[in-house]
Amino acid sequence: MLEVKQVSKLYENQRGVHNIDFSMSRGEIVGFLGPNGAGKTTTMRMITGYLNPTVGSITIDGLSMSNHPKKARQKIGYLPETPPLYPEMTVQGYLEFIADLRGIPGKDKKRRIGEVIERLGLQGRERQIIRGLSKGYKQRMGLAQAIIHNPDLLVLDEPTSGLDPKQIIEIRQLIRELGENHTVLLSTHILPEINTLCNRVLIINQGRIVMDGHPDQLANSLGERFEVSLEIKGPRQAVLAELRGLPHIASVQPLAADASAAGTAAAATTPAAPEQQPEQDAPEQGAGAEAATVADEPTVKVLVSAKDNADIREEIFYRMAERRYPILAMKRESLSLEDIFLKLTTNEAVETSDDEDDNESTKAEVTPNA
Structure with missing residues (x-):
């Protein structure tokens, strides 16, 4: 085109x-x-x-x-930054003038003006002086003159x-x-x-x-690297070790918002419950025990970078699932348009x-x- x-x-x-x-x-x-x-x-x-x-x-x-x-x-239809309007003309008169400039045949002019007025929401303003229109409607008029000849x-x-x-x-x-x-x-x-x-x-x-x-x-x-921000529930050191051991991961950087420190502090300041369960009531060993342990863990927040711009999301997902460390959030990080x-x-x-x-x-x- x-x-x-x-x-x-x-x-x-x-x-x-x-x-x-x-x-x-x-x-x-x-x-x-x-x-x-x-x-x-x-x-x-x-x-x-x-x-x-x-x-x-x-x-x-x-x-x-x-x-x-x-x-x-x-x-071509062109709308410059300042719409090319004649403020003393009416909406209908201006569109007729532009239609004549664009060489639209007389038999098609009325129909085409009606279509443009309807498409741009100018109904009921045909006899209004352009000077009295709001900035938004003046912009609509600018678009109207740009598309009137299709x-x-x-x-x-x-x-x-x-x-x-x-x-x-x-x-x-x-x-x-x-x-x-x-x-x-x-x-x-x-x-x-x-x-x-x-x-x-x-x-x-x-x-x-x-x-x-x-x-x-x-x-x-x-040339930006493939990066993923993660929030994972599990033992901090174990989670970091598992991520760093994956073959396609270049670096693992704990984020400042890592909640593990907050969780540790909360555990230290929380008063003990009035009644403690006796040791013999501890969860059974095995998968149930591991699940209970993970449930009590704080979250670990990290930024993970890939080698060779590889998509590492599935690799991370399957490894964390294998270790029974729930992924609470996973987001690919990329540059914004700004x-x-x-x-x-x-x-x-x-x-x-x-x-x-x-x-x-x-x-x-x-x-x-x-």
Whole structure:
């Protein structure tokens, strides 16, 4: 659906984007992440035809943006961070105006406007002046102008910026629904939005793509070790020895929240019961005795790392079951998307602002030598 091949945008004394190279298939919702000034808006403006790349090519559904710009733009819906609205117009008048700009035939215009109004929940506001709409409804209007011509590719720049939590939920649901019939490139600073909406993530830093993959696979691609946090009920030293003896475990690190110390302290401070059972009433030897002993044990909390990034969960489970040490909790630990984003972008050498990425007219373009 979208192919961006070796695209660069060069400016004199300003950072641009360098050798951007990625593609998107139909039906994908791709999150586009990066710090301020990293090149997100520049890239999105080149994809939508608002800027021409210095070098490289952009193709929309087989149409070159440089050779067939008008036809290629017809396949794109674009919502910039600030929706392109005319505040003095009514909702109905604005959508009719956009439909005319998009070349929607007269016989289809009324039907298409009605479909967009219903889909974006604008019923009953057709005669309302846009200036009087809430920020959430203005964002809906921005989405309406982006989809009114039923484009194949949607490019959304910070679509939930500045909205309250209820409005964010509503807009996310709309984007999710739009993703069923459109390819979506979504720029956002709200990282949980990526996990909620996207099946793929692109991270850009200093004008270059530094990561491309599924959100759940990014940690593995960074070479992070397979780690599991455990809470096990059993004798502390025995549990640690059993874990360390497993062939695919590289290290076993007791966690600070290990409850064994707390359990020992509780045992030391708890007064004896009024009546003690005589020694001869002790549990029988064997499995029952072992179960009773384990039941009285405090829990051991550890972080276990695997060798060669192996999945060690089954190995741990079967060994603890064999030793009759119940596993109360097992969780695979991995980098969050926030951790990955910071790890990939905190080496930025020059701090820039949103204005440097947005005010393209203030930059002097560099034209490559013929």
